[in-house]
Every structure is written in C-alpha cells, then in structure tokens.
Amino acid sequence: MLRLILDRVLFSIVTVLAVGLCLFVLTRSIAGTPARIVLGTDATEAQIAQFDVDHGLDRPVLVQYGKWIWGIAGGLDFGTSLVSGRAIGPDLRDSLPITLELVLLAFAFAVIVAIPLGVLSACYRGSVVDHASRIVAVLGVSIPGFWLGLMLIRFPAVEFGWFPPGGFVPWSDGAMEHLRSLAMPAFALGVYYIAILSRMTRSGLIDVSGLDYMRTARAMGLSRGRILLYALKNALVPVVSVGAMSFGYMFGWALIIEYLFNLPGMSNALLTAINNRDYDTVEAVVLIFTVFFIVSNIAADIINAWLNPRLGATA
C-alpha cells in the first residue's frame, strides 16, 4: 500500500508540473493582453508595451513559468494579479473553501442518493423501483445544470421563497442560513452525478451477482445482507473510480453553478479571471483544480486497493 501511495504521489508531482507548463503556455497564447483591461480603451500602444515590460509579460514564456512555479513551490506564492493588483493567494484562500464546500456537499448528496438507488435498482431488477431509478438517471443526465439552476432560482427561490436565489451566507451568519444558501447550488451540481453513479452501482452489482463466488455464497446459505455486502465491495470498485473522476469534474461544472447562483467561489473567480485576461489568477485556479483532480484519483486508487487488495498488489 505504501509503495502504491509513493508511486502515485511521485507520478502526480510530474503530472502537476506538466499540466502547469501546458496551462502556462496555452494561457499566454490567448489573444489579448491584460494591459488593455487595466489601462482601458484609451491606452496607446506604447502604454500597452510599457505595461508588458513592467510586468514581465515580454519575457520568454519558459522564464515566466519557471518564476511562477518556483514561487508556488517555495511558499504557495501565486503572485499578484495584474488586473486587480491584489495578491492572488489571499483571494484564493477566501474563495477555495466555498467551492470546496459546494463540491463536497454536491458529491456527498450524489453518493448518498446514488448508491442506495443503484443497489435498490439492482436488487429489484425490472420492478417499479428499477424503472423509477432509470427515469431519475435519464432525467439527471439529460437536464443541463444551468437550466436546472435557472428553474431552481425561478421556482423554489423566487416564487416560493424557500431558498435565497443566490449569494453565499457564511457560517458566522448562522448554520441554517449557510446551508440554505448552498442547498440549491449543491442540488443542481449533484443531480447529474446521481444519475451516473446510480447506474454504475446497478450494473456493477448485477455483474458481480452473477459471478461464481456469489453463487457459492448463496449456496452456503449466507444471509442476504451479508451477500450484498460482499457483492458491493467488488461492485463499488468502478464506482469509486468514476466517483473520483466525478469529484474532479465537479470543480469544472461548479463554474456554471457558481456563476448562476452568484457564489463567490473559486470557479466564479476563474470565470471573472478568464473574461479579464487575468492570466495569473486563471493559472492559479486551474492548477489548484488539477491538484484536487489528482488527489481525488489517488484517493480512489487507495480506496480500491482497500476494497480489492489484488488491485494494490498489481499497481
């Protein structure tokens, strides 16, 4: 297990560096300079050129990348945003917990609903429960998150007043208000993954149920609950892998959800930064998302190795 973790961590560091380099080079190849945003439409070409010199944007991209990654490795210094003039680190520290909490809530909601739904669907194949589960899955996959978000704002928030239509209420303003402010965004973000994970659980469980060792277990007269537990342990391996990927993807989808519900999270900051050509903030946010994606996949590998030790041994 230790070897597995070590392997994955070393590989992840290389991945982060490679992703960081691609990100850095690609971001700087986007047409447009932040100078136009900062200096405005009246700025002359000379002012733009001077801005680029002042902020090192005229230097080779690899030199800029080296300086940037060195700053992060040395002390989590993400630099200063050229556009807002603010240090990026403190702003990320403010916005990251919001996105992380939103994604965790959405993920927990998806897992808590999806796995029992998948299990019920597999156990009662062809029944009303199975058909209902399929309908939920089809709807979850088919309904675009932004449309669902708009409908949630329109009805539960505006028409019925059950939830605020947007905005973030910190814990300090009351736990209930805080959770109410995140309930609709987490629901909108999690619904798609309920569909994916419940179908994965169902098909995994059905596949495993037909294997020899399950027949043996049944022949030995083990209880239904115990058999289900054994089946789940193996059936969940692909679910965990897909779940980990889903967790990573959620940071990307959160971009639309945070924008729609006006949450001042990291995805919203990313969108603003993209519009403003705020390279430094874009790079910092995407790098952090990459790290979360990689960490969630390492976690999936570890969980899978625990669920099925043979996977750990062959890794």
Add this chain to the structure above:
Amino acid sequence: MTPSNISRRNLIRAATLGGGAIALGQLGAAGIARAAAAAGGTLTVGIPGVPITLDPVNQINHDWMVASQMIFENLIEFDDDGVLKPQLAKAMPTVSADGLTYEFDLRENVTFSNGQPFGAEDVKYSFDWLLDPANKAARRPVFTRIKEVTVLAPLKVRFLLSEPYAPWLAFMTKCMGIFPRGSREGAAPDLFRNGAKGMGTGPAVFEEWRQNEYISLTRNPTYWNKGIPAWERLVVRQLPEDATRVAYIRTGQIDIMSSPPPRDFEQLKVTPGLEGASRPTLGGWVALYMDNTKPPYDDVNFRRAVSCAIDRAAIADKVYRGLMDPSAISAPKSAWWYDAAADRASGFDLERAKAYLAKSRYATGAQMEITIPSTPYLLDCRDAALVVQAHLKRIGIDAKLKVIEFAPMLQSLIRGGEPASMWVQMSPGEPTYLLQNVLTPGQIMSKSTSYDNPAFVALLKQSFAETDQEKLKPLYARVHALLAEDQPIAWIGFAHAANVWRKRVHDFKPNQGLTIDPRPVTLT
C-alpha cells in the same frame, strides 16, 4: 427602519439629515419626511460588470463608476439630467475670451474623508499627477490639452489649455477625481485601485471589496453636502447573470437593479413591490463601424446603402423593446445637438439603400463580416446584429457575424484589425468625445474607421472653441450633414439607462449618464 428599531439616536440623526436636506434643497418634502423616518439602512445595488479598479483616473467601467464616484468628486459634474453643474467648484468656471483659461473658485469647508482640508493645492496635485506620463493614467489622453494648473489662492485654481477645448469640463465626471496632495507618494501601490479609504471628498467612504461578490461603502459623516446620503451603507453587488439579477431584485436581495434584460423589463416594472423606469442616455451609441479604407467599405455609396438598409425602429422595438432610441446620426433625439434632417438622410429607406448600392462598385451585391462582442458591454448587441444581418440581406449584402470576446475585440479594433464591427460605446454625455475618438486621425479608435476628413477635423476644432449652445447648434448641424454625406459609420441608436428598484427605494431616477446615482436615495 422598522418600528421596532426606532431609537432616540436614530431619530436625532434622522432629524439632522432631514434638516440638512432642507437647507440644501436636495430632497423634496416627501423625501425629507422619508429621510427623517428612515435615516440609515443599507442600499444594495446589483450591476452586471466586473470591477477592475476604484481609481478615478483609471476607471473605465461605466457600471462601476457607481462606486468610484461615491468616493471621489470633481470640480464639475454632469447631473442625472445631463446638465453640467458645479461639484467641488463653487460655481461654473470663468472662461477667458480666447477659451484657453479656466478659473475655478472652490467650495469652502470641504474635507477629504480622512479629515484633510480640500483646496486648490489638491486640485493642482491631482491634475498634475494625472497628466504626468510616468503615472500611466488611463484617462490622461482626454486631458492632454491642459497645459498648466496654477494655484491662485487657497480656494482658487486656474487651468491653462494649449488650445480651446470646451468639452474637457464634461469629461471630468467620468474620467477624473480629486485626491489629497501627497496622497500618491509613499502610498501602497494599490491603495487607489482598491478603494483609497479616506482619499476622496465624496458622500461615501470605501469599506470592503469582496472579490467576485461586492464592494461596500459607508456614509461619509463629514461630507460637505449635509444630509446626503440618507443611507448608512451602500453595497454594490456584482451580478453578471441576467436571470440572477432578476431573481435578486424580485426577492429583495438588491434594492436597485442595473441593466434589466429588455425582454423582462416591462414585466418587472409592473411586478408588485417593484418600480422601473428608463430614459435615453446622451452618449451611449450603438453603431456599425466600417473601415473606410477597406473594400467594400471604401465606397461611400456602399456605406450609405448599409446605413439606409438598417431598420432602426424595428431593432429598437423588437430587440431592445424600447430600451434603445433609434438614430442614424451621432446624436440621440433627446440631445440638444440632434439634427432631424441628417437623421432622415441616413435613416431607413429600402429603396434609397438599393439605389445607393446600385451606384456603388458593388451593385451586384457584396459580402461583409461584422465583428460583435460575445459578452454584453452596456447593451447586448448579438440579437441586434442578427437583425442587421437580415436587413442587409434584403438589398443583396451578405453579412457574416464574427463573435469574439470584448477585450481582444477592442485590441483588434485599435490595431485596425476588424473591417466592420458592431458594439456600444459610452461618452460622457456631450457631442464630441466619441466623434473625436473614432473619426479623427491619431486617436485611440481611429483605425476602427480610418476616416480622415480635414473638413470634419476643422469643424470639430471650431466646436471646441465655442461654449454657447445656440452657436454650437448650427455648427453641429454642419457636422451631422458632413457625416451623413460621408457616412463613415452607420449609427443605429442610443442606449437607454434603465433601472428597476424596490418600492422601499425613493427619490431615485435613472441617470442619463448611465451610471447609477445613489446619492439622493432614501429608504423606507
């Protein structure tokens, strides 16, 4: 203030605020009564843009001037009705006969919110700082005709221009603010960009900037215009998504909403608990820019055909639903410099459009590509561009739409990289700013049209030397006639400033300069 939280302290403050309002005539009788009943409270405004800075010399986002203009003030301001009036100056300036010297007497007993008294030295310091190229102020180019600022007395200052240039007074509202002498030296690099607490004379003081969420200000207790504002705190929320902004105003999370989507505006106005109004801006033109040196726009008859083919009334009605005033010239119908004859000459007339096209080198039709911004700036141009495309098709012009992000689009326009483009620009509410910026050589947006007509430049220069509106009207009539003849741009109309607000908001009206003006607002 609800009955449950009326306190002696609030009542005393309310009475003081009401008294101040009477003295200065800022509020009507009803407003005074409301101020007395409801002094304090938080006014929350929702706007779509993303703030970059609060520094008045670098502020380029009209939406966010709602925050920076609460902190910083100018010698002169354009009021909500588009009338120039003194702000930190005691009266309008005395101007020398040659139009080169402007003398301002300044208000007494004005202090910056850090307690430092305001005077002529601060005015000189602020303008000297703006004009120093080393400081790279974004708004410097519009003030470069200021040759020298001289302090004549502690409360008297003189500006010497290098050539007559009357419009510079109008530019102060959106492009400048006065800050204390010595405040830039030794200050943190981003002090002014991030709020500059204590550095303005305005009715509010910077409180907090929460990235991607809001900027908040608190009432300046030492503000010279006593009784203003009646609110205690102003929160300006960043709400880029239309649906979110609509939901916020409907549920009361904001009190005033900027840029309501045209399709929702009529319904919002009649929604219980809400009010709404719109009025034309004086300087927010929607136009189709054409590079006059590139085919097919190098043919004046082709440009005239384009202008006459666009049914502006249909766009105003069907796309903007009344939130744009159609106009085929560089003036809205509500402006004193509007000229009906020129509007008719360039306006919609399908037969005339076909005749012009027949006279052009492109009689059998032509292809063109119109660049439009992917994200709305001031007004969304995407649907209007589709309608323009259809209108041009009727006379045989095949227009393709190219959608790109606003920032790179601007850069490309500045370099002359977009032969045709359609978007909205906002001027400070006077006739010359955009004409100069876009249609005279050597200016920042000159290459978006490459228009170069010495007769037009001479006419503009003549207008700079004149301040009397009655004498200016015939001059602008000549400008409009010349532009109708050359048709360097196809003007489509002028955007309206539109707002929706909760019924608890009183004494508010949309500002013709587009930026929300929360100063007179009282809350119940």
